Amino acid sequence: MNGTTARIAVANLSKVFDLQKRRKGRSGLSSRELAAMVQLGRSVLRRGVRVGRRFYALSDINLEVGSGEIMGIIGRNGAGKSTLLKILARVLDPTEGSVRLEGRVASLLELGAGFNGDLTVSENISLHIALSGSKPDPDLEKRILTLSELGDYRDIDLDDCPGGASARLSFATLISVNSDIVLADEMLAVGDTRFKQLCLDRIGQVRDEGGCVLFVSHDLRAIAQICDRVMWIDRGKMRLVGSAKEVIRAYEAELHAKISALDPTASDDAAQIIDLRLASRAGEPIGALRLNRASYLECVFQHLRPDIPISLCFELTNGRKQIIYSAARTIEPVGTDPRAMRGRLKIPPHFLNEAGYQARAKVRWKVDNEPRKEVEMKTDFRAVDSDASESVWAGWDGDRRGLVAPRLAWRFGISDRKRGRAKPL
Amino acid sequence: MFAIRAQGLTRGPLNRLPKPKAGGPTVSSAFGALGAIVRGGPKKSRKDGADGQKGALGQDLLKDVSFTIDRGSIVALPGPDLRASEALMRILTASLQVSAGRIEINGSIGGLVTVGANLEADLTGREAVIRERAYMRVPEEREEAFLDEVLAFSGMKEFEDVLIRRYSTGMSLRLGLAMILMAKPSVVVLGDIMGVGDLDFHQRCKEQIRQMASDGATFLLGGPAFAVDDLADRKMFFERGRISSDLSAAGDEEPEDGGPASHVWHVADDQVSCAVLGLSGISVLPPTQSQRSTHIRLHWRVKAAPQKIRLILDFLHGSIVVFRAVAREVIVEELCWLRATVSLPPLLGALHYRVRITCISDQDGRKRTMRIAHALDAVPTAGARSTGVESIPLLRPPLDWEIAPIEEIAD
Numbered sequence: 001m002n003g004t005t006a007r008i009a010v011a012n013l014s015k016v017f018d019l020q021k022r023r024k025g026r027s028g029l030s031s032r033e034l035a036a037m038v039q040l041g042r043s044v045l046r047r048g049v050r051v052g053r054r055f056y057a058l059s060d061i062n063l064e065v066g067s068g069e070i071m072g073i074i075g076r077n078g079a080g081k082s083t084l085l086k087i088l089a090r091v092l093d094p095t096e097g098s099v100r101l102e103g104r105v106a107s108l109l110e111l112g113a114g115f116n117g118d119l120t121v122s123e124n125i126s127l128h129i130a131l132s133g134s135k136p137d138p139d140l141e142k143r144i145l146t147l148s149e150l151g152d153y154r155d156i157d158l159d160d161c162p163g164g165a166s167a168r169l170s171f172a173t174l175i176s177v178n179s180d181i182v183l184a185d186e187m188l189a190v191g192d193t194r195f196k197q198l199c200l201d202r203i204g205q206v207r208d209e210g211g212c213v214l215f216v217s218h219d220l221r222a223i224a225q226i227c228d229r230v231m232w233i234d235r236g237k238m239r240l241v242g243s244a245k246e247v248i249r250a251y252e253a254e255l256h257a258k259i260s261a262l263d264p265t266a267s268d269d270a271a272q273i274i275d276l277r278l279a280s281r282a283g284e285p286i287g288a289l290r291l292n293r294a295s296y297l298e299c300v301f302q303h304l305r306p307d308i309p310i311s312l313c314f315e316l317t318n319g320r321k322q323i324i325y326s327a328a329r330t331i332e333p334v335g336t337d338p339r340a341m342r343g344r345l346k347i348p349p350h351f352l353n354e355a356g357y358q359a360r361a362k363v364r365w366k367v368d369n370e371p372r373k374e375v376e377m378k379t380d381f382r383a384v385d386s387d388a389s390e391s392v393w394a395g396w397d398g399d400r401r402g403l404v405a406p407r408l409a410w411r412f413g414i415s416d417r418k419r420g421r422a423k424p425l
Numbered sequence: 426m427f428a429i430r431a432q433g434l435t436r437g438p439l440n441r442l443p444k445p446k447a448g449g450p451t452v453s454s455a456f457g458a459l460g461a462i463v464r465g466g467p468k469k470s471r472k473d474g475a476d477g478q479k480g481a482l483g484q485d486l487l488k489d490v491s492f493t494i495d496r497g498s499i500v501a502l503p504g505p506d507l508r509a510s511e512a513l514m515r516i517l518t519a520s521l522q523v524s525a526g527r528i529e530i531n532g533s534i535g536g537l538v539t540v541g542a543n544l545e546a547d548l549t550g551r552e553a554v555i556r557e558r559a560y561m562r563v564p565e566e567r568e569e570a571f572l573d574e575v576l577a578f579s580g581m582k583e584f585e586d587v588l589i590r591r592y593s594t595g596m597s598l599r600l601g602l603a604m605i606l607m608a609k610p611s612v613v614v615l616g617d618i619m620g621v622g623d624l625d626f627h628q629r630c631k632e633q634i635r636q637m638a639s640d641g642a643t644f645l646l647g648g649p650a651f652a653v654d655d656l657a658d659r660k661m662f663f664e665r666g667r668i669s670s671d672l673s674a675a676g677d678e679e680p681e682d683g684g685p686a687s688h689v690w691h692v693a694d695d696q697v698s699c700a701v702l703g704l705s706g707i708s709v710l711p712p713t714q715s716q717r718s719t720h721i722r723l724h725w726r727v728k729a730a731p732q733k734i735r736l737i738l739d740f741l742h743g744s745i746v747v748f749r750a751v752a753r754e755v756i757v758e759e760l761c762w763l764r765a766t767v768s769l770p771p772l773l774g775a776l777h778y779r780v781r782i783t784c785i786s787d788q789d790g791r792k793r794t795m796r797i798a799h800a801l802d803a804v805p806t807a808g809a810r811s812t813g814v815e816s817i818p819l820l821r822p823p824l825d826w827e828i829a830p831i832e833e834i835a836d
Contacts, residue, residue, distance in 0.1 A: 259831055300831070312828065315818075322745060326818040329826055339830045346825040353748070395753060401739065402748035403819060409768045410736075410752045414727075414761040422764045425755055 005102065007181055007212040008065040008088065013097035015058040015083055015236075057083045058236045061097070067210040070203060072227030072244060074220065074251055077276060077379040080236040081216045085109060085183050088214065103180025103211060104133055108171070115170050117159035121150050124158055125173055132177040140176060147198070148172035167354075175202045180211040186218070186287040186382065200226065218277060219287040220248050255300075262302055262338040269375060270305040270365040274340075276377040278359070289383040291352060291405070292390040297345040299361035299377070306333035313362040314345045318355060318403050328364075350392055352383040353405035426531065428612055428643035429494040429517070433526035436487040436512050486512035488666040489526070494659075496531070496611075499634060499644040501657035505779075509663035510647050514614045517645065532611030532643075533562050544597050546590035550581050553589055554604060561608035571607060578629070579603035599626060606633050613637070614645045631656055701729040701786050704797060705762075718768040721780065725763040732757055733787040736765055741779045747819050748772075754787075774821035 058080045065071045073081050086092040087099060089107035114131075115124050125141050134140070145151045148168045153161045158169070175198065182203065203213050203226065217223050223230060223244060230247040232239040240247050258274050277285045279298045289295045297314055313328035331341065343361070359381065364374040385391045392405045413422030487509055494500055502510035515521035517534060544553050554575050555568065563571045576582045579599040589597060605613060613634075634644055634656065646657060662669045706724040723736070736752040750767055757763060786793045 314826075323818040324820055325822065325824065327821075327824070327826075329828060331828060340832075341828060341830050344827040346827075348822075348824070351822070393751065396751045398737075398751075400749070401746040403745065404748045404772075406748055406750075406770065406772060408750045408770070410750075411766045411768075412752075412755050413764040413766075414757065415764070416761055422762070425757075425763070 006064045006066050006100075007069075007102045008063065008214065009098075009100040009102075010061055010063040010088075011098050013058060013061040013063075013084075013087065013099060014056065014095050015080070015087060015092065016095040017055045017057055056236045058087075058094075058233075061233075061238055063231060063238075063241075065212045065214060067212060068207045069229065070207060070213045070215060070227050072223040072230040073214065073216045073233060074218075074223060074230060074248070075233035075239075077377060078235075079233045081233055082109075082185060084233065085185055085214065085216055088181075089183050101181055104178060105181045105183065106132070106174045106177060106179035107183040108174050109183060109185050113170070115158060115166050117166070118157060120155050120157055121145070121161065121165075121169060122154045124169065128173045129177060132179065134178055144169075144172045144176050147176060175199065179206065180209075182206055182211065182213045184213065185216045217287045218285045220252070220285060222287070224248055259300055259302070259340045262304065262340060264304040264338050267304075269373065270303070270308040270367070271310045271363040271375060272302045272304060273361060273363055273375050273377045274300040274302065276300075276359065276361045276379050278379065278381045279344075287381075289347065289352060289357075289381055290386045291354065291383055291392070292349050292385075292387050294349050295347045297347065297359050297361070299343045299345075300340065301343070301361070301363050302338060302340050303331065303333070304338045305365075306336055306338060308365050308367060309333055310363050310365040312343045313360075313364065314343070315360040315362065316347075317358050317360070319357070321358075322403060324357075324403050328362075350407035351404055353400065353402050354383055354385040355403075356380060356382050426496050427493050427529075428496045428498070428531050429528065429645075430492075430531075431513075431526065431528040432491050434487055434490040434513075434516070434523060434528055435485060435525040436516065436521065437485055437524040439486070485524075485666050487516075490666075490668055491526075492661065492668065494643060494645075496643055497638050497641050498659055499638050499646065499657045501660045502645060502647045503660060503662060506663040506665060507647070509666045510661075511616065513663075514616060514645060514647050517612070517614050530612055534612040534614065535561060535605045535608055535610035544589045544592075544601055547588065549586050549588055550576075550592070550600055551585040553600065557604050558608075561604060562610070563608050574607040575600065575603045578607060578633070580626070602630060606630065606637070609637065609642065611641070612643045612645070614647075616647045701732055701788055701793065702727060702734070702784065702795070704782075704784075707782075717771045719771075719773070720766055720768050722764060722766045723782065725765065725784075727757050727759075727761050727763050729788055730757055730759045730761075731788075734763070735785040735787075737783040737785070738767060739781040739783070740773075741781060742819055745819065747778065770822070772820050772822045774818060 061084065063071075073084065075081050083092065085107070086109065087094050088101065089105065089109055091107075091109070114128070116127075119127065122141065122145075125144050126136060129137055129140060145154060148165070148171070150161065150165055150169060153165065158166055184199075184203075203215075206213055215223065215227060227244045229241065230244045231241045232247050232251050240250055255275060276297065276299045278287075278289060279296045280286050281294060281296065283296075283298065286295065297316075299312065299314070301312070303310055309330055309332050311328045311330045313326065315323060316325040317323050329343075357380070358378055360376055360378040362374050362376045364372060366372045385393065388394060392407050393400050412425040414425050415422040490509075490513070502513065512521060516523055516528060517530065519534075545556070548556060551572065554572050558565075558568055558571055561571075576585055579602070581596060581600050581603075584592070584596065589600075592600070602615070605615070638644060644657075703726040704723060705726050706722075708722045708724075710720040710722070721738070725734075727734075733754050733756050735754045738750045738752075740747045740750070752765065752767070755763075755765075782797050784795045786795070
């Protein structure tokens with residue numbers, strides 16, 4: 001640790017989610033529920049993480065981040081990275097342990113949260129300056145307005161501003177107000193190169209002023225670039241803390257080892273999902289999807305019992321669980337040995353809208369006379385409109401509605417008669 | 426010459442009074458009473474919705490509807506108020522009376538509003554055709570020919586001696602439809618039944634309908650499927666018992682001044698007017714084997730120039746905006762016809778969607794916003810197949826998949 005005082009001190013932190021559903025007025029179990037319970041029981045035996053119907057999202061986390069330090073957090077989907085950040089941001093309460101934060105916290109977890117659509121842009125800024133503990137500051141307000149490019153909309157209700165204004169404003173505000181601790185979730189993935197640079201500048205500034213930054217990302221390259229130290233969380237437990245290089249190497253090595261560790265005797269499942277991630281064309285994990293680039297959903301799974309055909313299903317839903325895409329492919333067994341496989345679903349450029357999405361990968365199989373089984377992994381990701389000039393929404397100030405935002409070709413023609421040839425306009 | 430003319434046609438709500446209970450207790454009523462005791466209260470009737478009798482059931486089916494349909498036209502009644510279009514079809518086939526107004530039909534009428542309505546279960550296919558012949562106003566001397574034509578067209582020749590009750594829905598529909606088409610009435614009313622037949626039969630029906638229309642027969646086709654079909658040359662949309670838009674297929678003559686769609690504008694501006702722009706037609710070109718895009722073409726009549734026009738299409742499923750397509754702003758310098766075509770890549774699943782068209786016209790800074798909704802049923806592309814999932818996604822884009830063993834990737 002290169003600072004003298006700890007900005008963040010977390011001791012013996014645990015977070016337990018109660019999986020017991022409050023279900024009153026019904027008795028008995030449907031076959032589906034029964035199957036779910038059997039599944040749950042299996043996973044308890046196999047993983048030993050879930051106790052009864054309680055789920056340890058985090059257990060016994062100890063962490064100290066000192067002044068002037070940038071700390072990265074990595075881990076697989078559902079490992080507890082976001083839960084940790086949410087606890088630090090005081091969105092969630094810890095079940096056990098203590099959290100001590102020294103200084104003002106800026107949490108860039110959910111862009112747009114905490115901004116009120118019924119207030120004007122300037123009122124929203126004033127509110128957040130006040131909430132950050134500072135006195136009213138016209139200079140700061142001006143800076144935020146310039147940064148968010150909302151100068152023309154200063155006295156207009158946020159709801160009536162162009163699409164994406166809320167996200168831009170919250171980003172600009174959170175990054176500009178005085179803060180000693182910055183909590184950032186996939187921060188660098190958001191925004192274009194200019195924003196990225198601003199973000200890096202700000203992170204550097206916070207470090208120079210003796211603050212600290214906690215940075216969660218799937219983008220290992222970005223983590224390696226900016227973080228001093230990295231913590232690897234695995235299924236709610238601290239796996240490794242150390243220099244960025246060392247931890248990332250260990251993390252990648254384990255993923256590799258897991259892929260090649262084909263042990264059909266370890267469980268009676270016909271398949272096992274190792275990883276589901278958003279990746280670039282080259283297969284590098286990325287933190288968020290850029291609308292103007294093709295991205296890939298990659299599912300690494302093992303076909304452990306080649307005598308049983310399995311099917312891989314990719315499902316894409318939006319934040320409200322509305323299903324956008326869902327399709328499955330059957331994988332016929334080849335040979336007699338278990339295989340590690342990779343399924344890739346290409347998400348074409350200019351298909352999704354700027355929003356949060358959830359991807360699920362499911363592998364299903366059926367053994368004669370037994371109910372169908374499936375294993376599932378999910379990952380949340382954001383799609384960002386990072387390049388304004390290439391955006392589908394370029395030149396449009398109104399609502400950017402829609403589950404998706406495909407680019408459509410328009411043609412216009414005019415003619416002096418109702419029928420007949422129209423000359424292109 | 427007109428085929429159907431309606432003036433101020435109004436039909437009140439259907440009488441749905443509960444049936445009077447018959448005599449003494451029966452086994453089922455005893456069970457019902459027992460059930461009521463166990464549940465601790467009388468069973469709620471499913472018909473008493475949240476708004477009881479005063480809900481949708483209490484509304485007039487048709488409200489002061491006037492129109493004229495010319496001979497030889499094919500008119501689609503795609504909804505969205507299907508109760509209204511069905512009421513109109515039932516009035517035409519004399520299975521429902523009008524409450525007020527009048528409707529004139531020029532010629533004979535034949536119709537099939539619901540599947541299997543015309544056939545008796547205890548007759549064989551052959552007997553059913555012979556029996557219906559008289560009702561269809563086919564002269565007796567044509568009986569043999571009529572029978573042959575119907576059996577040939579419906580493809581039910583080999584099932585002619587099978588009882589109707591053993592027919593599948595599709596089979597009895599084919600037979601019923603074939604009878605109506607072969608009887609060649611001057612006005613044909615068909616309910617939402619075309620979807621039942623297979624593609625081949627569907628195609629044959631379409632050809633027959635086109636052929637008959639060119640010979641002067643008039644068709645009324647109900648059901649949302651006809652909203653996108655290219656079969657109809659006129660589409661009458663009903664909303665809340667009234668005609669909300671009456672569109673002629675693109676390219677047809679348009680009545681003078683205002684255009685047929687002029688009354689469908691919901692103009693945000695105080696001045697309710699379509700002084701600057703009129704929509705004269707919407708055509709949807711479904712995907713074909715050679716090209717997989719759906720084209721939606723809008724025909725506008727530009728009545729004031731110069732003006733800037735921006736089109737926004739929202740594709741909805743229920744109330745969900747699935748996606749929004751915003752066109753660039755076009756500047757029209759002179760009075761003209763403007764044709765806007767948007768090409769939709771293969772995205773849509775086989776679901777019922779709606780397109781909401783918003784048009785923002787800017788004439789020297791004076792903005793007018795107009796909206797119109799249009800039904801759109803996605804036609805599955807040729808060769809489209811089930812993807813093997815039970816949850817229905819809102820979109821079905823053909824995304825690329827790649828599944829390979831890991832070792833091969835590493836190479």
